[in-house]
Amino acid sequence: MIGLSHYLVLSSLLFGLGLYGVLTRRNAVAILMGIELMLNAANVNFVAFTRFVDPTFVRGHVAALIVITLAACEAVVGLALVINAYRHLETVNVDQVDLMKG
């Protein structure tokens, strides 16, 4: 039967994938996607803990909804930054976006 551990392993794998993506990719869009994966791993954890530890209330669900909203906002701001950076520098490679480096 599928228990809490399964969910936790799944979320850990998902977080590890996201972290790997953020660390290895140079494309700004890909980094944003990695961050989305890590946020969703956290969501899986919230929901799994609610289901198995304290099912009476839906506190974890609420937290998950807030995180989804946050992720949407983050995506909007992040993509707007990327598009503007592309317009000015004609690249989405974060290594080349170094105008502010002394």
Added chain:
Amino acid sequence: MARLAWLIPLFPLVSYGVLAFRGRSLGERAPYVAIGAMALSALVAWAVFLEQALGAEPFVWRAAWAVGGERVITVGYTVDPLSSITVAMITLVGGLIFVYSVGYMHGDPYYARFFAFLSLFCAGMLTMVLANSFLLMLIGWEVIGLCSYLLIGFYFRRRSANMAQMKAFLTTRVGDTLMLIGIMALFWQFGTVDYHAVFESVRKGAKEASAVVRLGPWEVPVVTLTALLVFGGPIGKSGQFPLHVWLPDAMEGPTPVSALIHAATLVAAGVYLVGRAYPLFFFTPHHEALVWVAWVGTLTAVMAALIAVAQDDIKRILAYSTISQLGFMMAGLGVLGYTAGLFHLLTHAFFKALLFLAAGSVIHAVHTNNIKEMGGLWRCMPVTFWTFLAGFLALAGVFPFAGFWSKDEILLEAYHHNPAVYVLLTAAAFLTALYMSRLVAYAFFGRYRGPEHPEPDPWLPEDYERAGLHPPGHGHHHRQPHESPPVMTVPLVVLAFFALVVGFVGVPGTGPDGGSWIHHFLKFEGFEEAGIHAPSFSWPLALRSLAVALAGIGVAWVVYGLRWVRSEQVRAWIGPLYPFLRHRMYIDTVYGWVFVRGGLALATGLRWFDVHVVDGLVNLVGWVTVLLSRLHRLFDTYVVDGLVNLVGWATRGLGSLLRPLQTGRAYNYILVAAAGVAVLVLVSLWRL
């Protein structure tokens, strides 16, 4: 009328303003402004004088000028017998001299300037006479000093004139400084400089024991010291010994200036001041300030008369004569002859102005000042001769001319109050008659000894040449001297008339109380208080002084007129006395050595001190500063800068060590953070 007295100095002042700013465009018309102003001024002055003579009360007007705490300095004017008769004399003599100047200065390129200075002079003189306080008097006093300076140096291209004007200014300054200290002492003692208040305080103070100042071994009462300090001014201005040296040199100015300033008015200012401040002198313990005045005057009278006998320059003789006569006035005031001294001041102004103007007329004709180059002038210049003779008789003191009455008054007072002064003054009177007769004999009698073709003056200024003019007194050269134009001779005749008649106010019986009118008009109230009565006229004494005058004239006539005794022989008899007198008793020489050369030597010494010692010290300080600065720079370069650089290097070294950590790439930081989390997780797992 007395309320209008402020107009008297105002007219000449306005004239000065007009001539100073519009003189150039007025040109030839400039004298009319000055003479018109003087005429108006004379009109008011005579009205004021006649009013006083008819018995009007003295009038004083004053207004607060400067207020400091409880002390108020006032400005205003005094109309009393003394000031009214003096302004009447000044405006009359001054006006006549202005008229004479029209002829004498004609053609001068600085015609208007001359009249501007004369007007300013008269304004200052009249202010000084009418002033109500020592302060306003001092202002007028300094104005006339300035005008004297300007007019002596009127021919400013002549070096001797420049020297003379400086000599006059600096010499009188010595006296003026003493007087200024005296006035400050008055203000310090009485808190006021108003004549009336000061004299009241002095009069009251005379009854008490006065405070004394210790001067070396002597104890001098403060009031006496103050009076003598104030007397310093008259000593300088009125050419009294030892500050008389400037007056003969002042003859460098044009002759009308000599007549106006150095005979009739400016030099009279000192005598007038002694008369005005008479209570200050009189109310000193035992009248001791007056004793000083008497002896200074007597010494001056005798000394100047002696020097005048051995001079050849006509103006210089008259200058020494002026000094001598001023000495007479001072002596007269000093021997309690208040009226006598001031009376002689008035008569002397008329006949000395006359003598100077007549001498100017002579110089105008013969182009020389040396009486030995004149001679026989009575034939070619009758008007000048007769008027000069009137002045001569008045000065010598021959009956009935003005000088007889006034000089006799002085001798009378001296006879009663100070016999030693009487003897010396009689000797001076004899000498006066002697040197004036010598002058007349040389200049007007005998034959003409002048050069047939006089040399043109070497100093002829280029201004005159450019204007195609001849300087005054140096007109067309004639073989025979000729009479001066009427504009010059008419004032002479008027003055000669006054030289004859002005003494009659001193004739006994003219006054309401049996005495003379002048004694009734000009009297000093303090005498009655002290119980001193003016001695009444005595015929034996008058005859004795007349005999002395006639003896002087007779001796001179024997030597210089009839030449029964050659003057060379007389010189041989008196031996070294002649060069002594000829060189003005070496007083000028001594002053030249002591004060002029001494001053220059002192200045040279001080300059050496300044250049070598003071500058040396300054330079030393400079060098030391530079040296210290160099040391400081070394310290700054190697120690202070070294420390600063050390801090810099240390910071940069640390920075370069840490710089590789700061890559600027976010994923590096994330990697480190993730690795950190992983390590923490592993540590916590291992603990469990």
